[in-house]
Amino acid sequence: MRNLLSLIIIIVGIVLLAGCGKPGSTLPAADAPGKPIVVGFVSPALTSTFHVTLIEAARKEGEKLGWKVESLAPDRETNFAAQVDMVQALVRRKVNAISICAINDSAIMGAVEQANAAGIPVFVHNSLMPLAGGKVEAYIGYDQQKAGRLCGEYAAELLKKKHGDYTGKVYLLLGIPGMHTTERSTGFLSAIGAHPAIEVVAKTPANWERQQAMNVAAAALKATPDIDLFFACSDAMAQGAAQAAREAGKSVFTIGIDGNPDTLKDIKDGVVTASCAVYPGEMGRITLETIRRRIEGQPIPPKVETPIQIIDQTNVDELLQP
Amino acid sequence: MARIVRVLRKVGVVVFLAALCAVMAARQPEFLSMDNIKDVLVQISGIAIAAVGMTLVILTAGIDLSVGSVLALSGCAGSLAGLRCAEFGPAWMGVSVGFAAAIATGAVCGLLNGLMVTKIPLTPFIATLGVMGVARGMAYYISHSSPVQVTAGMRAIALARPLGIPFPIILMLAIYAIGWLALRHTRFGRNVYAIGGNEESARLSGIRIHTTKILVYTLTGALAAVSGLIVAGRLAWMMPQEGDGFELDVIAAVVIGGTSLAGGQGNVLGTLLGALIMGVVRNGLNLAAVDYNVQKVVIGGIIIAAVAVDVLARRLGRAGNK
Numbered sequence: 001m002r003n004l005l006s007l008i009i010i011i012v013g014i015v016l017l018a019g020c021g022k023p024g025s026t027l028p029a030a031d032a033p034g035k036p037i038v039v040g041f042v043s044p045a046l047t048s049t050f051h052v053t054l055i056e057a058a059r060k061e062g063e064k065l066g067w068k069v070e071s072l073a074p075d076r077e078t079n080f081a082a083q084v085d086m087v088q089a090l091v092r093r094k095v096n097a098i099s100i101c102a103i104n105d106s107a108i109m110g111a112v113e114q115a116n117a118a119g120i121p122v123f124v125h126n127s128l129m130p131l132a133g134g135k136v137e138a139y140i141g142y143d144q145q146k147a148g149r150l151c152g153e154y155a156a157e158l159l160k161k162k163h164g165d166y167t168g169k170v171y172l173l174l175g176i177p178g179m180h181t182t183e184r185s186t187g188f189l190s191a192i193g194a195h196p197a198i199e200v201v202a203k204t205p206a207n208w209e210r211q212q213a214m215n216v217a218a219a220a221l222k223a224t225p226d227i228d229l230f231f232a233c234s235d236a237m238a239q240g241a242a243q244a245a246r247e248a249g250k251s252v253f254t255i256g257i258d259g260n261p262d263t264l265k266d267i268k269d270g271v272v273t274a275s276c277a278v279y280p281g282e283m284g285r286i287t288l289e290t291i292r293r294r295i296e297g298q299p300i301p302p303k304v305e306t307p308i309q310i311i312d313q314t315n316v317d318e319l320l321q322p
Numbered sequence: 323m324a325r326i327v328r329v330l331r332k333v334g335v336v337v338f339l340a341a342l343c344a345v346m347a348a349r350q351p352e353f354l355s356m357d358n359i360k361d362v363l364v365q366i367s368g369i370a371i372a373a374v375g376m377t378l379v380i381l382t383a384g385i386d387l388s389v390g391s392v393l394a395l396s397g398c399a400g401s402l403a404g405l406r407c408a409e410f411g412p413a414w415m416g417v418s419v420g421f422a423a424a425i426a427t428g429a430v431c432g433l434l435n436g437l438m439v440t441k442i443p444l445t446p447f448i449a450t451l452g453v454m455g456v457a458r459g460m461a462y463y464i465s466h467s468s469p470v471q472v473t474a475g476m477r478a479i480a481l482a483r484p485l486g487i488p489f490p491i492i493l494m495l496a497i498y499a500i501g502w503l504a505l506r507h508t509r510f511g512r513n514v515y516a517i518g519g520n521e522e523s524a525r526l527s528g529i530r531i532h533t534t535k536i537l538v539y540t541l542t543g544a545l546a547a548v549s550g551l552i553v554a555g556r557l558a559w560m561m562p563q564e565g566d567g568f569e570l571d572v573i574a575a576v577v578i579g580g581t582s583l584a585g586g587q588g589n590v591l592g593t594l595l596g597a598l599i600m601g602v603v604r605n606g607l608n609l610a611a612v613d614y615n616v617q618k619v620v621i622g623g624i625i626i627a628a629v630a631v632d633v634l635a636r637r638l639g640r641a642g643n644k
Binding site: 040046070071072073074075076078079080081082084085086088089090092093094104106107109110177 | 350352355357358361365368467469471553556557558559561563564566567604605608609611613614615618
């Protein structure tokens with residue numbers, strides 16, 4: 001018991017001493033000669049192939065420059081505090097740059113401000129929405145509304161091909177309510193809205209999950225047997241809808257957003273109709289490229305839009321090439 | 323002999339922590355910077371404060387699975403109340419009403435746990451599992467499933483640095499000091515140990531079991547609310563998802579600290595060491611940019627090792643007594 005008590009006293013002592021001393025700045029900066037440039041990437045979680053692909057591409061791009069790209073991510077997308085802790089750790093190491101894909105924009109602001117105070121440039125990847133506070137050098141991501149719009153325009157053409165005119169019934173599968181769902185579905189609806197004869201049967205959340213999308217789509221097909229097309233805010237949900245249509249013995253169009261490798265295979269096999277590919281690898285590469293330009297003192301734009309493209313059976317083979 | 327083994331176990335935790343720090347410092351020189359040490363202490367403060375309550379609960383041979391949900395509910399309730407109040411009255415009123423609402427919410431949840439455990443009686447596992455669900459659901463309900471902003475005043479207190487020491491550290495050490503004194507030098511503390519050691523003989527010797535247990539659970543709820551306020555202040559926002567899995571971290575800190583799940587043995591200083599060990603591991607691995615999933619594996623291993631040493635020590639102790 002005594003030793004434990006004395007340990008507490010030591011901690012208090014250390015902290016008190018720290019309080020009297022000047023904060024920070026005794027360590028050598030990471031860009032001292034001989035030390036490689038280190039860039040920290042902080043993801044929401046590495047449970048989806050999207051973020052894994054993005055980080056791998058950034059790492060490869062970094063290797064070309066002789067830089068070290070380090071990846072940190074909490075175990076699940078609800079661990080807000082862990083993400084903040086990770087940014088803090090990168091700040092303490094005085095890395096040369098930090099790129100963040102925040103679980104929650106608001107919760108990360110404090111950590112961004114800390115990095116700002118330490119003079120470390122901060123970037124945000126996979127989002128073009130400005131943070132409410134803190135200084136971000138550049139936002140790198142794709143325009144989610146545009147992705148939805150591309151899907152909507154593509155869907156309208158599919159319906160025209162089927163019915164001879166812009167008419168038919170579409171059903172929307174939404175993700176968990178939030179920025180991603182709003183942006184993507186708004187884009188889709190704006191494109192569809194140009195054709196008043198196309199009817200939107202319903203917009204139902206399926207929480208980004210394949211299984212849930214399958215249940216929702218199966219019920220929808222029972223209630224409205226003549227649905228022509230499912231638009232899902234993510235690939236996984238489009239795959240769920242495709243599965244439900246197969247089980248119901250119906251031929252409907254299914255369109256998703258992501259362009260994940262397994263979806264590409266489904267598109268090739270004719271299970272899913274199309275997906276708006278958002279190229280996470282490109283996003284990772286472009287993020288590192290933007291960071292390089294900033295570190296080398298070149299001018300960079302505040303927002304960098306990364307490419308997107310509709311993938312269907314006509315062009316899927318290009319992406320499936322290794 | 324038993325006494326020697328027990329002392330060795332305690333010294334073992336301290337030695338292990340010191341060795342851990344030495345390894346981390348050798349690998350990452352930033353580890354021992356004052357700023358980083360303060361980071362670690364602030365990062366563990368949420369878990370450590372709730373763990374004082376959990377230590378009391380476990381000392382009575384109980385368990386409280388609801389602390390993570392109670393943290394979210396009381397954090398949301400406090401933030402909402404603070405926001406509402408700040409609209410009408412002066413800033414200090416918003417702050418005090420926010421704090422009071424949060425702690426009251428936490429205490430009521432704890433009281434509910436205590437009443438169910440003593441008066442129905444339900445096993446602590448079931449009662450607190452129920453409250454875990456109820457509180458989480460209510461957190462989503464009152465926040466309309468979206469993040470609640472924390473008022474500037476409440477944030478300022480969590481971020482205050484009197485004498486250069488972050489306020490969460492001071493609060494944590496104060497709560498541990500009170501917890502230690504209460505367990506060692508008050509009748510309440512002796513009752514807690516007596517109930518955990520042998521509830522029947524505690525009853526026969528006239529200890530008011532129900533009152534003590536209800537008090538223990540209520541305190542735990544209130545302390546979970548204090549953790550919630552610290553977390554909310556750090557993140558500037560309170561998310562209804564916050565604290566998912568938090569209860570397991572809190573229980574882990576208590577167990578690594580040497581408190582027996584069978585009750586009657588252990589103390590809060592061990593718990594602080596347990597929380598420190600987890601914090602040091604997480605921070606060190608963050609500094610080394612090691613995947614969070616690896617952190618989970620390492621901490622899981624430490625829990626098993628700590629308890630295994632306990633069991634072996636007790637066995638040895640018993641053999642020595644014969």
